[in-house]
Amino acid sequence: xxxxxxxxxxxxxxxxxxxxxxxxxxxxxxxxxxxxxxxxxxxxxxxxxxxxxxxxxxxxxxxxxxxxxxxxxxxxxxxxxxxxxxxxxxxxxxxxxxxxxxxxxxxxxxxxxxxxxxxxxxxxxxxxxxxxxxxxxxxxxxxxxxxxxxxxxxxxxxxxxxxxxxxxxxxxxxxxxxxxxxxxxxxxxxxxxxxxxxxxxxxxxxxxxxxxxxxxxxxxxxxxxxxxxxxxxxxxxxxxxxxxxxxxxxxxxxxxxxxxxxxxxxxxxxxxxxxxxxxxxxxxxxxxxxxxxxxxxxxxxxxxxxxxxxxxxxxxxxxxxxxxxxxxxxxxxxxxxxxxxxxxxxxxxxxxxxxxxxxxxxxxxxxxxxxxxxxxxxxxxxxxxxxxxxxxxxxxxxxxxxxxxxxxxxxxxxxxxxxxxxxxxxxxxxxxxxxxxxxxxxxxxxxxxxxxxxxxxxxxxxxxxxxxxxxxxxxxxxxxxxxxxxxxxxxxxxxxxxxxxxxxxxxxx
Amino acid sequence: xxxxxxxxxxxxxxxxxxxxxxxxxxxxxxxxxxxxxxxxxxxxxxxxxxxxxxxxxxxxxxxxxxxxxxxxxxxxxxxxxxxxxxxxxxxxxxxxxxxxxxxxxxxxxxxxxxxxxxxxxxxxxxxxxxxxxxxxxxxxxxxxxxxxxxxxxxxxxxxxxxxxxxxxxxxxxxxxxxxxxxxxxxxxxxxxxxxxxxxxxxxxxxxxxxxxxxxxxxxxxxxxxxxxxxxxxxxxxxxxxxxxxxxxxxxxxxx
Numbered sequence: 001x002x003x004x005x006x007x008x009x010x011x012x013x014x015x016x017x018x019x020x021x022x023x024x025x026x027x028x029x030x031x032x033x034x035x036x037x038x039x040x041x042x043x044x045x046x047x048x049x050x051x052x053x054x055x056x057x058x059x060x061x062x063x064x065x066x067x068x069x070x071x072x073x074x075x076x077x078x079x080x081x082x083x084x085x086x087x088x089x090x091x092x093x094x095x096x097x098x099x100x101x102x103x104x105x106x107x108x109x110x111x112x113x114x115x116x117x118x119x120x121x122x123x124x125x126x127x128x129x130x131x132x133x134x135x136x137x138x139x140x141x142x143x144x145x146x147x148x149x150x151x152x153x154x155x156x157x158x159x160x161x162x163x164x165x166x167x168x169x170x171x172x173x174x175x176x177x178x179x180x181x182x183x184x185x186x187x188x189x190x191x192x193x194x195x196x197x198x199x200x201x202x203x204x205x206x207x208x209x210x211x212x213x214x215x216x217x218x219x220x221x222x223x224x225x226x227x228x229x230x231x232x233x234x235x236x237x238x239x240x241x242x243x244x245x246x247x248x249x250x251x252x253x254x255x256x257x258x259x260x261x262x263x264x265x266x267x268x269x270x271x272x273x274x275x276x277x278x279x280x281x282x283x284x285x286x287x288x289x290x291x292x293x294x295x296x297x298x299x300x301x302x303x304x305x306x307x308x309x310x311x312x313x314x315x316x317x318x319x320x321x322x323x324x325x326x327x328x329x330x331x332x333x334x335x336x337x338x339x340x341x342x343x344x345x346x347x348x349x350x351x352x353x354x355x356x357x358x359x360x361x362x363x364x365x366x367x368x369x370x371x372x373x374x375x376x377x378x379x380x381x382x383x384x385x386x387x388x389x390x391x392x393x394x395x396x397x398x399x400x401x402x403x404x405x406x407x408x409x410x411x412x413x414x415x416x417x418x419x420x421x422x423x424x425x426x427x428x429x430x431x432x433x434x435x436x437x438x439x440x441x442x443x444x445x446x447x448x449x450x451x452x453x454x455x456x457x458x459x460x461x462x463x464x465x466x467x468x469x470x471x472x473x474x475x476x477x478x479x480x481x482x483x484x485x486x487x488x489x490x491x492x493x494x495x496x497x498x499x500x501x502x503x504x505x506x507x508x509x
Numbered sequence: 510x511x512x513x514x515x516x517x518x519x520x521x522x523x524x525x526x527x528x529x530x531x532x533x534x535x536x537x538x539x540x541x542x543x544x545x546x547x548x549x550x551x552x553x554x555x556x557x558x559x560x561x562x563x564x565x566x567x568x569x570x571x572x573x574x575x576x577x578x579x580x581x582x583x584x585x586x587x588x589x590x591x592x593x594x595x596x597x598x599x600x601x602x603x604x605x606x607x608x609x610x611x612x613x614x615x616x617x618x619x620x621x622x623x624x625x626x627x628x629x630x631x632x633x634x635x636x637x638x639x640x641x642x643x644x645x646x647x648x649x650x651x652x653x654x655x656x657x658x659x660x661x662x663x664x665x666x667x668x669x670x671x672x673x674x675x676x677x678x679x680x681x682x683x684x685x686x687x688x689x690x691x692x693x694x695x696x697x698x699x700x701x702x703x704x705x706x707x708x709x710x711x712x713x714x715x716x717x718x719x720x721x722x723x724x725x726x727x728x729x730x731x732x733x734x735x736x737x738x739x740x741x742x743x744x745x746x747x748x749x750x751x752x753x754x755x756x757x758x759x760x761x762x763x764x
Contacts, residue, residue, distance in 0.1 A: 119600025121565055122672075123614050123662065124589035137604050 104146015108139030430483030
């Protein structure tokens, strides 16, 4: 049984729902624009230019950009605008679907011969009659072509909605990527591709029916689409019936430790009869913003990250001084409760192959600074723009021959394959347990501590009290082994299985 | 005795499109039942003159009366349904069958379907279109057939006024003559008033009751073909002298 199999129906339905909603919204925007275009070349140029520019923005970035935009909007208007989940996904995907719709629409209308338009007016058709009986009828095949392209693009891009907290088939893909569970990645991809093919085929039947003015294929296409809609509606109905009231939502960032801890807490709360939903694969900053906004109820974060990213501090304090300030300021500025310190640290560290470190005589980051100009550094995607890197540079005078960003799961591989000499690593990373790698710690105290913390959304102090029992219960050794169980290539365990092991090991069960 | 108003009259009509003057001070009276030929070089304003009559464009000044009534006071959509207009190039709806194309205006006017189809069949027979073409689409027609369908569409709702913009433009001479003969017969039989833009000067001279020569947005000669043919105006001579010389040369060759 492939991991993620049981999550597939819900992910499929959610994926279809968000795709359809985005496509519908895009159609509502595109249709009037297209209809206004004939005779207004400036409008055509402007709108098509804008849509083309949008298309050059990677879909992932477009989704992510809507988060700060909506936060700005909320702050500017004072309205309760949700900045995560459905709304940003809907807006970004709709924007992304605009170009093919506009192209198809404008192209279809432009392809109508001038003589036909003139004749339609000359014989006394009203504007509405011209629109429906001539312009739209004639443009329909090209318009449908644009709609099909838009539908396929949207279904593909909707996998990225996972990153802003909207459930989709991306849940399977991103979880699989982080856990290096390629079968789960494949399952998510194939489900998305299959969905795209089915929708494309249904629209293709509609297109054929319209183009040849034949009802049977058009009806078959409509029936297929209706069947998909019924599937979504059925799932929604069932999900609604199943969860009386909103479940507690645990959000995770995109790495194994987060998945495992989320499963650990979820299992624990479920034993108390609480309905729990795990929303996995949130971007690092988005996870915190989500818990602050109440979009999720529980998140797992790290003191050093919160210190620099959420509080914007650049000073480095000892752990004993830092945690009380963090707890106070998170509550005061965001209403977020620091429910528990789990007991282990997942610190940023720099790592090298043991053989390289011995040859170059590197034992500390200070030693590393000496030889760094000849070495290549591989970092995770965010490290180079984080305050921690600035602080390391400042404290140690670190400077590398080159720096390149990698997806976290590939960094240890980059080191082993010789693509990089030094990598950024996390002290609780399971991959380090097996690898012949040396971790250099921060001997000058340039970095804050990265204690793993449980955060609880404003107004959920009940959960805060419940989670207090995790205080100091998880040691770094245990966490590292659990991470290795989920990350390793052979005898891989699912996050839930690793969480059960961790619960037994730490006596939390 | 009270005289019936003319089918169409224009007085002091001027039109500019996009700031460019197209028609300038057009005065014109078309008696009911006449076949009027509009001739002139390309860009002289012939098509615009037709488009003014069914309000596809509005004049900048001047007045246009149709059977005595100012068209500016009419509803343009209703007005157009009462005027048969065959636009340049035919403008057939590619997604409608031949019969539906022909019966377009009756459909707009709400005729019941049997009546529409009967009218379409009648017109197809009158214009020598095989009945089997009724369910075909315009892309399947020859140039001559498409022209006939365009003409049939203009005639379908029995309009009082017919506007024809180069109805035989792209046809070979034999087809053109046959179709023009048929049109002229229909025009006489149904008591129509017809305004026809044409480049076929000889045909216009031989068939029209009234001939108008346009140049640079003005009518430079108007009247019965015989009178117009005698006009010394350079624009008229430029149009007429060559076909006239050809006709004389041809007459000399006749056995």
